[in-house]
Amino acid sequence: MVYNSAAELSEGFGYPPVHVKLTIEIIDKRLGPVKAEAEIAIKPVKAKGYLEVLVEELESEHIFADENGSIYGSFGIDQSIQIYDEVLTTIPFEEIMGNENWKETVEESITADKLKGQLGKSLNDYQFSDLSGKYKFRKRCTITELQFID
Secondary structure (H helix, E strand, O other), X not given: OOOOOHHHHHHHOXXXXXXXXXXXXXXXXXXXXXXXXXXXXXXXXXXXOEEEEEEEEEEEOOEEEOOOOOOOOOOOEEEOOEEEEEEEEEEEHHHOOOOOOHHHHHHHOOOHHHHHHHHHHHHHHOXXXXXXXXXXXXXXXXXXXXXXXX
């Protein structure tokens, strides 16, 4: 199907969500690799004239690291990473309208390499809470493995 107008694209666009499994390496000697799963959706935003490629849901396994006793020690972690409804990138309607190969355009924005980079940025922006819930902090994260799930 070819979309010929923004209205047609906004009302009729359909692309199935993409599910991925991740292995995340958090830069913290107390932690090993962390497994996570994410659902990536592509949705039209009529008012802005583009498709959003967004993380509908990313949830990791539970992460626990005790507090280090010294005042220079690391904060403790007792939570899972949870990211919802975060936009990774956008695709202008102009790239989709009138294009018979629009699926290729969409698929170019959700390749393993692109998702690794975009999800990696989201993970590096993620704010952990310490055990008391009083302090927020970030951890450097790297996605070491990304697999598509059917």
